Amino acid sequence: MGRKPRSAARALTRVQEQWPRTRRDAAVLHVTSWSLFRREGGRVPLWGLRPESWSEPWYLRAVGRTDEGTHLVPVFAPQDVVLSRALDSASRAQRIMVDAATAEQFLDANPDFAKQYYDHTFRPKVVSNLLDGGRRAAVDQRQFHALSTVEESEIMFDLMRDIQDNIQMEKSVFNLMKHLSFMMKADRMSLFMYRQRNGVAELATRLFNVSKDSTLEECLVPPDSEIVYPLDVGIVGHVATTKKMTNIPDVAQSPHYSDFVDTLTEYQTRNLLAIPIMNGKDMVAVMMAVNKLEGAHFDAKDEETLNKYLNFANLVLRVFHLSYLHNCETRRGQVLLWSASKVFEELTDIERQFHKALYTVRAFLNCDRYSVGLLDMTKTKEFFDLWPVLMGEVPPYDGPKTPDGREIIFYKVIDYILHGKEDIKVIPGPPADHWALCSGLPTYVAENGLICNIMNAAEDDFFQFQKEPLDDSGWTIKNVLSLPIVNKKEEIVGVATFYNRKDGKPFDEQDETLMESLTQFLGWSVLNTDTYDKMNKLENRKDIFQDMVMYHVKCRKDEIQLVLNTRERWGKEPADCEEEELQEILTEVLPNTKKAEILEFHFCDFEHSELDLVKCGIKMYYELKVVDKFHIPREVLVRFMYSLSKGYRRITYHNWRHGFNVGQTMFTLLMTGDLKRYYTDLECMAMVTAGFCHDIDHRGTNNLYQMK
Incomplete structure (x- = not known):
């Protein structure tokens, strides 16, 4: 070997x-x-x-x-x-x-090999399985049992994957609450979302009665079935107010306990553990676990578990809340931008202005339908309106009034239908039983200037909304938001009412802010149409006054005969005469320059009548040689000078004689003072004319009237 x-x-x-x-x-x-x-x-x-x-x-x-x-x-x-x-x-x-013993002995004797084997074989498989989107944690939740570290890690990884994969906030939080109810051995868990309506904070159920065996469809609360808690009612309201975790071993001993939900659901709450979910200092939601199954009550370990996993719920709800706020601000910006573009397209009529703006922003309002009621802005009635009341034929108005004292009369209602087939209905002079007015809500808003947000219109006791469908589509009123349209003078010019938020939920604080921004902008934009109306009225008044002045100062036909006696000479009116014929008459009637002394600085008007001064003024234009040069019609020149003399008031000093003296002084400076060579003929004519006109219509005191 x-x-x-x-x-x-x-x-x-x-x-x-x-x-x-x-x-x-x-x-x-x-x-x-x-x-x-x-x-x-x-x-x-x-x-x-x-x-x-x-x-x-x-x-x-x-x-x-x-x-x-x-x-x-x-x-x-x-x-x-x-x-x-x-x-x-x-x-x-x-x-x-x-066998296992031999393999274990071998791995213990060869740690380098074991590490290399697990690095190349085991870890890639585990990571691959964990990243498998369809794989769920292999934790048996049919019966309560203590979790191992591996099982808890798999649950935690599942929660992270839910946050990544699920756009729906409710589904991610529901999965978390299922795991929490299993780990804490809680019989039920619920989630209450924080919101504000009409400036009042409240908590509404979003996920209710979540257990380890529940499904999302069973626990997700539809908007029309919400249980709403004011912050001064119940333990959840107390938690939202204090913003601290609350562990109550026996709810019967708690002064904040309310059995309203237990009575409604026929359920007995013995103990509970509730914790607030915050976004910085802002309240977002309250999560609550009810009735410990294996134990007398929730203990410190359950509090630790809930606190530990609260980070996941906090992350999900914070992302959802920030996304919702971003969406609301985006819609608000679009509403204001489009409203501004349409408001400045129409500056003459308030109805067309409102219609263009409201119709353009309809896609950003997030509602099924909205109506705008325009109020009569008349504060004082005409005599023909008061006469029937004074005669006793019509009873005096004893209905509600706006804060500035106007009678609440909607002279027009514009109804915008956004559900189904879009449509616009304009109702001039709507009757009192019209569906948009019969509830009394628009009148109440116009009377008090308050924002009204109604969560469940059918069950509201203060306003009587129509419960039957309004049209063939079966559309009914579910929730309502009504706001006043106020102008810069803080006068209520109309009421905007929005019906049925598209997602079925009631209108919240963000909807109120968006709609209020729109109505404020529309109210302020009324200043454009008001200014246009005032300018129109001033223009009309100016025209009237100008006609009145012209009637009194213009040269009448009999007055022009005092200078141009064409009737006696030619047997016809000046307008029918030729220029040569008029010139022949003027040559005879106009005074001699030297004899009248109009070229002298010592000229005195006392020796001349006012009519003679008119003739002297005409003679000056001939001496300036501008009549023929600028082709001034003789009749026009005579009428101008005569009307100019009538434009001066008959007062002590600033009368026609004073005006003529100033004009004659300017004429003498130009002709005798030899200043004419420095100016053109047109400039000389303008300076003499300015001298004649400088104090026309003077009041006789000082010149402040010109500033006023």
Whole structure:
């Protein structure tokens, strides 16, 4: 016999490295049990660990050399391999059979081999199985029992995989609660989600009565079957208020215990363990375990278990909460952007403005239907509206009023239908029994200016909503959110009411924030239409006043005859005369420049009547030589000067004579002062005209009237 190798594992490694892959796989089962080698004439016979199981030695041709010096590495060669008898099923089973004690002894004696074997064989298989999405933890949960470390690790890995694979928050938390109910030996577990409506915090059931054998469909609470706890009711409300874990061995001894749910579900709660789930300092949910099955009550170990696995629930709910907040903020941004784009497209009419904005953002509102009621903004009624009341023919209005004292009268309701086939209905002058108004909710919101969020409209006691389907589609009112539309003056201009959130859940705080942002923006945008209306009214008033002024200052037909006496001279009106005919009359009636002294700085108007001053003014334009140059019609020139004289009020100083004196002074500076050469004819004409017009319509005191 040859000498025994110092390391069977080292020789085995060499064999595995040298054998061809196709033959190695077939023979490795035998070689892993061989450990003894000896040299015999160039051939190496190998015996197994149990030589009595072999009928004869097997010979292999030597083709390599090991670190053992003269020892050679055996390798199968096709012509030398006699595996036909080795593949016999009976003898093969005998060759690979090794009892547990022998295998354990071998592994203990060869730790390097054991490590290498497990690294190459066991670990890849385990990791592969763990990463298999369809594989679940092989933990028997049919009966309560203590978990081993491996079983608990598999459960923990399953929870991590649920977080990765499940987009639905409820499914991941449900799987966690099933495992927790098994590990803590709790009869039931429930999850209460925190939310706010109308500014009041509350807890609503999301997962209820979860046990180790439950299914998600049994425990998931639909929106219309929620059990809602205010924070001042029940132990869960106390936990949400204090934000601390609570372990109650006997609920009958707790001052916060409420038997409302026990009575409703015919269940007896003996003890419970509840813990809050937080997102920083914000409350997200409360998880509660009820009735310890194997023990008097939940102990410190159960608290430790719940605390340890709470990290998974906290992670899932935090991701869900942040994702929901991100979605809400995204929708809110889209609503404001689209509203802004549509609001500034329509600046003239509030109805079209609201319609464009509300119809454009319909996809982001997350509801089945919404209606907008527009209020009459009239604060003071016209006499013809008050007359029937004063005469006793119509009783005076004694209904609700807006905070600023206006009667609540919806002059138009616009109904947007988003479920089924989209449609828009406009109802001018809606009757009091219209489905959108008959509940009294829009009137209440318009009267108080409050946001109203109603979770279950059919069971509401304060407002009477229509319980029957509103149309042929069978659509009914389930939950309602109503908000006032307020302008910059804090006047309520309308009421927006949203019906039935699309996912079936009631409207929450985020919905209130989104809808309030929309209604505030629409209310503020009313300023555009209000400003447009005011500008229109001011423009109309200006036109009226201008017509009134023109009526009083314009030169009438009989007045123009005082200068252009065409009726006496030609027997016709100035408009019917030729320019030559009018010029002939003006040449006769206009004063002589030297005799009138209009070119002198010492000119005195006391010697002239107001009509003479009009004629002197016309003469100045001829002296400037601008009448013919700019082709000024003679009739227009005469009418202008006469109307200008009538535009001055009959007051002590700032009258027509003062205006003429300023114009004559400017004319003298240009002509006698020889300043005309520095200006163009148009500039000279403008300066003289400005002198004539500078104090027109002066009140006679000071010049502040021009600023006012």
